[in-house]
Amino acid sequence: MQDVLAGIRVVEVAAWTFVPISGAVLAEWGADVIKIEHPQSGDPQRGLVSSGLVPGAAGVNFMFEIPNRGKRSVALDLSTDDGRELLYKLVESADVFVTNSLPDVRARLGIDVEQIRARNPNIIYVRGHGQGARGPEAGRGGFDGASFWARAGLAMTFKDPAVEWPVDQRPAFGDVLGGLTIAGGIAAAIARRERTGTPSIVDVSLLGLGLWSLGPDVTSAKLYEGVDIPSFDRDSIPNPLVGTYPTKDGRFISLVLLQADRFWPDLCAHLDRPDLLDDPRFKDGAARYENRRECIQLLRDIFRTRTYDEWCERLQTLQGVWAPLRTTLEVHDDPQVVANGYLEPIEAASGTGFVLPANPVQFDETPAA
Template identity: 55%
Template sequence: MTDAKPLSGIRVLEVAAWTFVPAAGAVLAEWGADVIKVEPREGGDPQRGLVTMGLIPGGPTAVNYMIEMPNRGKKSIGIDLLTPGGQEVVHELAKSSDVFLTSYLPSRRDRFGIGVEQIRAVNPDIIYVRGSGYGPEGPDADRPGYDGVSFWSRGGIADALTRELPEPVMQTPAFGDLMGGLTIAGGIAAALYKRKATGETSIVDVSLLGLAAWAMTPQVTAANLYGGDPIPTFTHREMPNPLVGNYKTKDDRYITLMMLQGDKFYPEFMTVIGRTDLITDERFAEGHARFENRGELIDIMDEEFASKTVDQWREILKPLSGAWAVLQKTSELHEDPAVIANGYIPEVKAMNGKPYILPTNPVQFDGHHVVPTGAPEHGQHTEEILLDAGVDWDKIEQYKQDGSIL
């Protein structure tokens, strides 16, 4: 069995910023692709500036994790796309690339000389990939978007998850972006297979709004079929199946139960928690009775869970064959035994050499854990990339002198 990564030998030219589309490049790099990141000559990817904006702690030992996260494993080149020389460099790099990946809006792509026709003019076989807020067609095709607005708010997710709260909550950083990046990477993999199988290339589009619609499929479809908001929500005490819900422990943590087949798991669950008396209790002995008396049963279960700590419940529930989990904090994930065993959050070195932990993409091939590398400095590989592309030193110096490259 070979240890070669599935996309070894594939070259990706990424002209993108922030997280959504660059996250796709990071996934492709972890799958073995050679990813060249084109950054603006001045300042680089604007996400690098989050350190100076105070959103990320500064200082020489700080890790700019928001730039590391979607740019690990890439090579960086700084290019001014508003100059003829800069556009010439991008076209030169596109000639030897399999994939062109961009997050820029249509008007800017045309201005920068990186539209489909312009890139295909130098490489007719290249797979052209666009990530956007609202899709390639319609009135908002040239409208800027971020996951916080295009995915979370406009996509209906914020409303669905926070409807009962006093006001909507904001999503966590890059929540939709990271799922979107993985989706783009999957689309690229499919396009590469199509090109190999048929010789035909593709234009691949993924939008944050489309991603939200996909994520909200049950609610969207049910609303269209039956009107309004037909998927009911329940308070804790109204849950139709008491074996589905969150139960508070003695130390104010929560255990989530997700045993959808109540009849199947009810006797086992009650045996595990030491309440075999409730198995034959006529109020709860069969499914209909449990539903009718679910409030009483949930009250009893609340008392049971409140009598022990979360660590005690971890041990008690271990033998249970039904699905359950501790409602964990993100700060606990790197200590989770399953996370450790599967290598989901390995240690990596930042561009300043400081070690830190970084979740990898969740796809593994042939039992191999993903081992990420750090993100590049702004323009770190400019000369190396151009020399590999066949550009000689004199031409590189000319580009530097006229401000086309960093």
């Protein structure tokens, strides 16, 4: 845990993942985050079957743990006067109030911005939305699979034209990115209040986040009147040194040698094919582009001569950027993941130990975990 937000108190009335995970980030940065849940029903994420994986005997609900690590929890029924009054007491000593409740729910529970600031005029008020704070659908809920992935254009952008159905997003993919975005907005609002004394209202939506994450595609779509950024099939990549190549044992290596002419000689040396430097078909970027299908096939044939592990060892001294395609199980043992503390050890209430990805922002050369 970091201490950059030590002394900052956050009151969170939020559920699911998108907004609560911002509280987890703030907690890892040292803030005191108090999560408010209903005494009986609680956060609905608690009872959700997590992405088709039912918690086993160890009882680790990872989809609840990911957005709620490091927090304190208080059970309050905000539909009652006593529950609201207890919430307001917490608000009086807080710096930040965070919610993803819909507008009508906020008004009914007495947690809209005017009601919260009536008890603490200096509090930073943070709202997470599906479609944004304004417009005809401002009061409509959203999940990342809908507002972020589907509506913002990611699903259709990632769709393979040769496949009938679009690609489904992975669990909470937009939510976790959104949580870090919200946390950044809160940090900026804290800095503004420290400098000027003005408390902000911070709004982040899944729809806006989706557009931001797809910036080049969204920008070019209008600029070129619906002409998408070209997607090349694997046999015709303009720069063959940027692509994924199969190994002898069915694994893959990714090359990202953007400055192809600069790195071509070194790559040929690592491939044990210095003769390719004298091949007129591949002498420079223009030649490799004209003969890209032959170049791509040649690289495939070469990479298929060695196993994944052999290539991982051999390419360690390659000057350009490359990476092995790892599974999510393999990343647990990645030396760089371990060295940088990117996985945070956690202990469940049952005593079961497990790990969660720490938020990627680190301060003072210290892991967030």
